[in-house]
Every structure is written in structure tokens, then in C-alpha cells.
Amino acid sequence: MNRYWNEILYYLTMYWNYEEYWKLYVFVFPIVIFLEIPLYLLIITSYIKKFWNDVFLWSAPVNYFPTVSCIITCYNEGKAILDTIRSLVEQLYKGNIEILVMVDGSDINKSTYLAALNYANKYHAENKYSSRYIRVIPKKLRGGRVSSNNLGLSISKGEIIIIVDGDCSLDNDLVASAVRGFANPNVVGSSGNIRIRNWNASLVTKFQALEYMIGLQLSKTGLAELGMLNNISGAHGIFRKSFIQAIGGWKNGTAEDLDMTTRIKAYLKSYPNLKIIHTYESTMHTDGPESWSKLLKQRQRWDGDLSFLYFKRYRKILRPKNIGWKNLFAIVWYDFMFCLCVPFLTIIYTIWLFFKFSPSFASTMLILTYIYYLFSTTALFFLYLAFVSERKKNDIKFLLYLPLMPIYQYIMRINTAYATILEFVLSTHKDTSMAPWWVIRKTN
Amino acid sequence: MNLVYIAPTKKDFVIKLLKDYFENVTCFDSIDDFQKSDNEFDVAVFSTLLGMEIIESYIKVARQSDKIYVFPIFFEEDGNFLFYETPIAAAKLKEQVIAIKSLCTEIEHHHYSTWENRILAYFYTRPDFTIAPKLDKQKPMFYYYPLVEQFYDGQEDYFYWLEDMASQNILSKVKLVDRIFCCPYCFSALLKFSDHCPNCGSINIRNEKFIHCFTCGYVGPESKFLKNERFVCPSCKSKLKLIGQDYDRPLENGVCNDCGTYHIESKLKIECLTCHKSCSTEDLSKKLIYEYKLTEYGRNQIRFGTINSINLIVNELNYLEINHFIFNIDWYIKIQRRYPEDYFSLIALKFVLDETTSAYDLILEFSKMLRQLFRTTDLCSKLDINSLIFFFPKSDAQALQSIQNKIQTFLKNISLNKGKFDIKIASFSSTKENISDKSAEELIAAIAGQL
Numbered sequence A: 001m002n003r004y005w006n007e008i009l010y011y012l013t014m015y016w017n018y019e020e021y022w023k024l025y026v027f028v029f030p031i032v033i034f035l036e037i038p039l040y041l042l043i044i045t046s047y048i049k050k051f052w053n054d055v056f057l058w059s060a061p062v063n064y065f066p067t068v069s070c071i072i073t074c075y076n077e078g079k080a081i082l083d084t085i086r087s088l089v090e091q092l093y094k095g096n097i098e099i100l101v102m103v104d105g106s107d108i109n110k111s112t113y114l115a116a117l118n119y120a121n122k123y124h125a126e127n128k129y130s131s132r133y134i135r136v137i138p139k140k141l142r143g144g145r146v147s148s149n150n151l152g153l154s155i156s157k158g159e160i161i162i163i164v165d166g167d168c169s170l171d172n173d174l175v176a177s178a179v180r181g182f183a184n185p186n187v188v189g190s191s192g193n194i195r196i197r198n199w200n201a202s203l204v205t206k207f208q209a210l211e212y213m214i215g216l217q218l219s220k221t222g223l224a225e226l227g228m229l230n231n232i233s234g235a236h237g238i239f240r241k242s243f244i245q246a247i248g249g250w251k252n253g254t255a256e257d258l259d260m261t262t263r264i265k266a267y268l269k270s271y272p273n274l275k276i277i278h279t280y281e282s283t284m285h286t287d288g289p290e291s292w293s294k295l296l297k298q299r300q301r302w303d304g305d306l307s308f309l310y311f312k313r314y315r316k317i318l319r320p321k322n323i324g325w326k327n328l329f330a331i332v333w334y335d336f337m338f339c340l341c342v343p344f345l346t347i348i349y350t351i352w353l354f355f356k357f358s359p360s361f362a363s364t365m366l367i368l369t370y371i372y373y374l375f376s377t378t379a380l381f382f383l384y385l386a387f388v389s390e391r392k393k394n395d396i397k398f399l400l401y402l403p404l405m406p407i408y409q410y411i412m413r414i415n416t417a418y419a420t421i422l423e424f425v426l427s428t429h430k431d432t433s434m435a436p437w438w439v440i441r442k443t444n
Numbered sequence B: 001m002n003l004v005y006i007a008p009t010k011k012d013f014v015i016k017l018l019k020d021y022f023e024n025v026t027c028f029d030s031i032d033d034f035q036k037s038d039n040e041f042d043v044a045v046f047s048t049l050l051g052m053e054i055i056e057s058y059i060k061v062a063r064q065s066d067k068i069y070v071f072p073i074f075f076e077e078d079g080n081f082l083f084y085e086t087p088i089a090a091a092k093l094k095e096q097v098i099a100i101k102s103l104c105t106e107i108e109h110h111h112y113s114t115w116e117n118r119i120l121a122y123f124y125t126r127p128d129f130t131i132a133p134k135l136d137k138q139k140p141m142f143y144y145y146p147l148v149e150q151f152y153d154g155q156e157d158y159f160y161w162l163e164d165m166a167s168q169n170i171l172s173k174v175k176l177v178d179r180i181f182c183c184p185y186c187f188s189a190l191l192k193f194s195d196h197c198p199n200c201g202s203i204n205i206r207n208e209k210f211i212h213c214f215t216c217g218y219v220g221p222e223s224k225f226l227k228n229e230r231f232v233c234p235s236c237k238s239k240l241k242l243i244g245q246d247y248d249r250p251l252e253n254g255v256c257n258d259c260g261t262y263h264i265e266s267k268l269k270i271e272c273l274t275c276h277k278s279c280s281t282e283d284l285s286k287k288l289i290y291e292y293k294l295t296e297y298g299r300n301q302i303r304f305g306t307i308n309s310i311n312l313i314v315n316e317l318n319y320l321e322i323n324h325f326i327f328n329i330d331w332y333i334k335i336q337r338r339y340p341e342d343y344f345s346l347i348a349l350k351f352v353l354d355e356t357t358s359a360y361d362l363i364l365e366f367s368k369m370l371r372q373l374f375r376t377t378d379l380c381s382k383l384d385i386n387s388l389i390f391f392f393p394k395s396d397a398q399a400l401q402s403i404q405n406k407i408q409t410f411l412k413n414i415s416l417n418k419g420k421f422d423i424k425i426a427s428f429s430s431t432k433e434n435i436s437d438k439s440a441e442e443l444i445a446a447i448a449g450q451l
């Protein structure tokens, strides 16, 4: 055992000075060089651009306060639905907000329906001239999110539609921030920020909170800056109503949000003036799984959905003539390579290391990999903290958990690989409208 | 029997009808003519064509006069006879008059000089009659008793008297008509409600939504947090974005524009429009408005002329039955034996009333004066029908003396203004020595002996 540690120490200190140190790059960084570093560079570039725009390009104060309709699809949240409604009522937005509470399967989810209805009646009795209007719409049949969104779209009165999950809460400036981008008439859709509300519950939720900050908020802000936004999440999406109506609303099937984004992108190819953006200030809070087992299952489901979509359903759509080269490149590179291939490469690389080299050398390589990831994650975290975070005081606490992040990411990659294999071997996925695709991590 | 019929236009069939039952029927055109006449009548019938206001003002004069306050009066409307609002058949008229006259003879040897006695005498001669209240928004208590007001012309509140009569079982409460809130000082129900700052009492308050910062615990009105369409805590400068996590809405919703303090609930202040004193909701008195009727016991009291008004005083104070009163003093004596500083005082009063003066007004004034002297811990009881005893805990000889002085001053003042009214006073003040071996019963007996 002593010898093993001495060898590792030797590799880490003396070895590099004498022998084959070029091997390092070959062994350790094939993944890094081709996939990750360019992404980081891209993100950093986008932030330089954003910083430049924010500081040097003066933009006139927006005087645009259209009526906004928020569509909440809820199921068996019960009284928890009131947190969502209350956080919408609390919005510091000057214009009118119509809150459409769509209770899916209102007969089964009676407690949710009654809780929402009582709240609405009480609110309107106490606030006769409020600019917030709560409508609770019972849907007897369980039609899922797509039918809720489409029904909400048809009865809504607002110019801007915000899609919100039933079990989340919203920052009081969400609507104001979300609407600001739409002052530009060319903007037709926007994604928003999602945070882990229960980050304090366990170590697992703290990891997820970090993951959402760096992996999601930071990279989406960067991708959107480059016009390569991959998806407007179904958990938190903002749309211009007239545009959504023109393209026929949402379509049934798995990942209706990705479907919508892809269709918008196809439309954008013909009308290059139109665009979709990411409003990073528009923050929604949701609960993440609190235990490892629940988290791994959730991710297996998402990864299964993702591989299903790319390998089975979207094979024909994902062509440059449909969505443009830039978007195809973004999808192939980010979603396909980064999210689906990297996990396999990671596993193969680890196995190869231990087969080919002595355990001490293989371990050294893993330690180096860890150091690299620690460094890059920390760098991204600071980038996030400096440019994106709207809760800097709160977020800086997560610095403590950064040293454990590479291990968390490693576990998640193995889990992804496992889920992808499962999807291919067993074809577990069923393409139904009921599929709960609420919160999407990687396609997000 | 002599009947007088007063009507501006004579209806022959009415006169004919009356003549069927009464030997002598005299007719007058107006009340003036009737009053000028020297004839003695047994009963009067007023045509409502004379105008109710004129009739009522005559009745008031009659009821307040010394001689004809029980005089039977009926109304005639379209040929029908009425006893107040109750129709009565012409054949029954005479029976009624005879009944009243015979009841009058039972009590005529008493001298009824006060309005209280007159109205009781009137009730005595009209059995089955109830004193019913009427609603009138002009009146300070929203209700008044028209019948009582015929007899009583004073400005003072006569509701005490009704309560007093009921507590003496002379009148009984037939029916609860209403329950109204009124001023604890003057019992007027004309009250003005307004809300005030609980801190400084200002009415210059406003409602505002409040915010509670979870970071530092600061609570303040929304306007203090709102900066550039964002919530920023004015105390710790943290941005408040998510309700339930960064901040919440506390119960507070009131701000005072004068002293700047915040409150959950404003203080409701009530101003009496009659006496202009202010009070809070807890202080408000509740007055129950009843319909009254003379009891059998009352009838006997009237018949034997043994009615008195001392209970008026008792009603407004902490009255205890004499046994409970003694029990309380015994208990207090025990306390003083242990804590010698806890002195107490007793005062006994005996009312010497002259039948010719209206005791009611005097006693009413006296009870009002006592109410001001009285603290909520003071107690009162009755020694006999004319004597009261008061218990003042934590009052030494000095405090007792000041109470006695006030009573003396009061007596001096009223004996100048009004008729004969006297009160005899006896008192006792405890010291370490004088209670060491005495019981409350002995103490009270000793005081009663001094009266």
C-alpha cells in the first residue's frame, strides 16, 4: 500500500521532468481538448461580448407593459399550488397579469382544484381592483401539459404567455424581467432561469443547485448570446402569444418543449429577423430530488428521453435545411456529443487506463483529471458569480462544495451512460403525451 | 255617568251610540272649550279629527296634573272607539270606565305627588297594560316609552327607573325588544366610531401592505422596500425576490402618519355624541330594551304605598346581596390581619325622603355622583329598604373622609335647589386594632346602629 502511494507521489512530482510527459495529453485530455475546452472558450467569448454590450451599448429604458398570461399546469400539488399562485400575485410588474391555473384531472386532483379556487375567490373578494386576475380552470380529463398549454393559450388575454410549473415559486421580478426582452418585437420566445429551491435540504440538492447555476444558467446565457439556444424549457418558458398561435400551439408527444423550440427554429430560418433569447434574470425556483436514488432515477428518465428524441424521433428533422447549420452544430455538439457521448468516453477512458497501466499510474491520471475539473468548474463558477448570479451573497456559499463537484459530475456521467444503454437495449421509452417531462436538464 | 265627547264635527250616530250607554253626554268643539268648562266628567272621548298632536299635548297636561292623571280617555276614529291603539266596543266603554273608577278608589287615599307614583297609580287602574318601547332615531337611546313620557317631563333618563322597578319586582320584563350598545357614562346610543393609532391615538393613519425581511427580521411598509421596482430591505440592504424564502407578508397593515409606528390592528375609539366622552369597545355598556308590565307584588306595593327608589343607586354600582357582601368583608378582614397595611372602609347611608319631593331625580343625581366616586373594586349592598352600605377596600380613614366630604357637599348643593332630601351617614375605617377580634357581621351591625 505504501508503495502504491509513493508511486502516485512520484508520478505527480518527478515523473514529468523526465519521461514521456507528452503522454499526459494523449491519455488525459482527448475529451477535454475536443469537446470541453472549445465550449468553455465559447462561453467566455460570449460573456466578453455580453459585458461589452451591457457596458458600452446604452439601451433606452423599456416602457412596455403588456398584459401577461401565466399558464400553470397542476396535478396533485394540493395546497403547494398556492405558493406558485401567491408568488405570481406578488409580482412587481406594472402591467396586468392573468394567472391561468389549469387543474389537470380536476376530479382526481380535487384538493388542488379547491385550494386554488378558494384562494382565487378570497383574493378577488379582498382585492376588488387588482391588476392580478386569477382564473382556475378545471380539466376533467388528464390531458397533460400540452393540452393545458393549448387550452390556456386559447382563453388567455395576454400578449405574452409564460409557462410555469405547478410546484414551483417565482421571483417577484420574474414577469417584469421576462417581458423586458419582448419589447423588441422580433423576440418570439425566451427561456428563463431555474434554481433549486430546496438546496438546503441535503448534499444532493446542493450539488444540483451548483449544477443548475453552472451547467444551465451559465451555459444557456452564453449559448443564447451566440444565437445557439438549445431549448426553451417546458418548466419555464416565455412566448409571444401571436407567434405561438401562428405556428399552431404545442404538439402532443414527448418533450413538447423541445418540439416547440425546434419548430420555432425552423420558422426562424425563413424569418431571420426573429429570434429567441435567454432571460437569465427571470428566475423560477423548483424542488430537486433530495436523495441519491431519486436523483439517479430522475436523470435516467431524462437521459432516456433525450436519447430517444435524438436517435429515434428527430433523426430526420435535425438537418441543416430544417434548422440551419449553426443550430445543428449546437445540437450535435452540445446535446449529442457533450451530453450523450462524453459519459461513454469517460467510462471507456477509465477502464482503458486501468487495463493498460499500473493502478498507481491510472490513479494518478484520475487525480489529475479531478484537478483539471476542479479548476475548470471553479473558473466557470466565478464567471457565473461575476456575470450571471442575481443572488451573489447566497451563491458564494456554494464555493465550499466545489471540490466535490467533479465527483458528482463523474457519478452523473456514469448514470447517463447506464440510462442510454438501457434506452437502446430495452427501448423503455414510450412516446406518450403523459410522459412527465417537466424539468429538463440537458436539453434545457 | 258624565261623558264628554270632543270633536270638531259632530257625528250624530256617535253621539247616539254614546247616549245608549252614558246618561250625560256633553259635546265640545275643541279641547280649549273642554278645559274651560267647570263640569266634572267621568270619562272623555276625543275624536282623532282634532289631530293627534293636540290630543297628546292635552293628555300630557292631564297626566302631569295633580288631579286628573288617572282620568280615563278614549279615542274615536270613524265611529270606532280606541283605548290607545286597541279598538274597544262601545258596549265595553262603560265597563272599562267603571273598572278604572273602582280601582281608583282603592288607592285614592295615598298622596301621589311624584310622577313615578302617578304612573304606577295609572298602571294600577289599568291592569293588563304593558309599557312598550317605540323606536325613534332622534332619541339618545333610539327607544322611548311614549306612556312614561306622558307622565314624565324631565330631561333625565327615566330608563333607570324602569330598571329599578323591575329589580324591585314591581314591574316585570315581558319581552326583550332590543339590545343596544351605548355610552358607559350617559347611556346614549348616539355613538361615533373611528379608528386610531394604538400608540399615539392619532386618527391620521393609513393602511399599507407590509413586508417582513427574513435576512434581518425588519418589518416595514412595502413603500420603504420598493426601489426601482424591486424590493430592497431598508435595514440590511438585501434584495428580496422570493416570497416565502426571502420575505413574507406579516399581519401588520397599519401605519401612523403622525408618530410613524406600525400596528396590526388600529384602536377603535368611540365618541358619545351626547356627552362627548370617549371610550373603547370594551367599555361600552349594553342596554336591554324591554316591554314592562305591573306585577302582582307591584300592585300590592302601590296599594299600600310602599314604593321607594333606592335601588336606583344600587343598580349602577357593584351590588351584592348582603350575605355575599358580608362574606367578602370577612375575607378582607383575614387579609388585613396578615397584611396590616391593607386597610378598608365602610360607609352606610340612610335616605330620609319626603313624599312630596320627587325622589327620583334626586336619587338619580346622587347615584351619578356616587358612580364617579366608585372604583371597580368597591362593593355595595342594602341594609334595609332605605339604607345602603358601601365597602371601599384599600382605603384608610383619610380616603374615607374625602368620600364623606363629597357626599356632604352634594347634599348641601341639592338641598338648596330642590325639596327635602336628607341622607344620614355612618362610617367605619379599619386599623390594626379595631378588627382584630371582630367579624364582618358585627362591624355592619355596629354601623347600622349609628344611623
Ligand SMILES: [Zn+2]
Pocket: B197, B198, B199, B200, B201, B202, B256, B257, B258, B259, B260, B261
Ligand atoms: Zn401614532
Ligand SMILES: [Zn+2]
Pocket: B213, B214, B215, B216, B217, B218, B233, B234, B235, B236, B237, B238
Ligand atoms: Zn433585512
Ligand SMILES: [Zn+2]
Pocket: B183, B184, B185, B186, B187, B188, B272, B273, B274, B275, B276, B277
Ligand atoms: Zn355619553
